[in-house]
Amino acid sequence: MIDEMGFGAIFDKVYSSNFIGFKKPETQYYKYILDDLNENPDNIIFYDDSQANVESVKLMGINFYFYDRNKTTI
Numbered sequence: 001m002i003d004e005m006g007f008g009a010i011f012d013k014v015y016s017s018n019f020i021g022f023k024k025p026e027t028q029y030y031k032y033i034l035d036d037l038n039e040n041p042d043n044i045i046f047y048d049d050s051q052a053n054v055e056s057v058k059l060m061g062i063n064f065y066f067y068d069r070n071k072t073t074i
Contacts (some may be wrong), residue, residue: 002014013037015032024053024056025056030057031060041063049066
């Protein structure tokens with residue numbers, strides 16, 4: 001799917017739960033990515049429309065932005 005959609009040509013790294021073996025909002029999913037990137041949580045910004053996913057990264061110290069689909073953005 002990653003190659004078929006051309007993500008590999010756009011992004012340096014693409015993370016998919018079927019390759020990692022964990023899925024959002026499992027903290028192991030985010031830990032895997034942090035370890036792979038060799039980054040500290042405070043250097044990451046996570047953007048999502050799922051409150052459960054945002055709560056999970058919040059516990060790990062990752063910066064986040066919750067996108068509320070019910071609010072109109074201009």
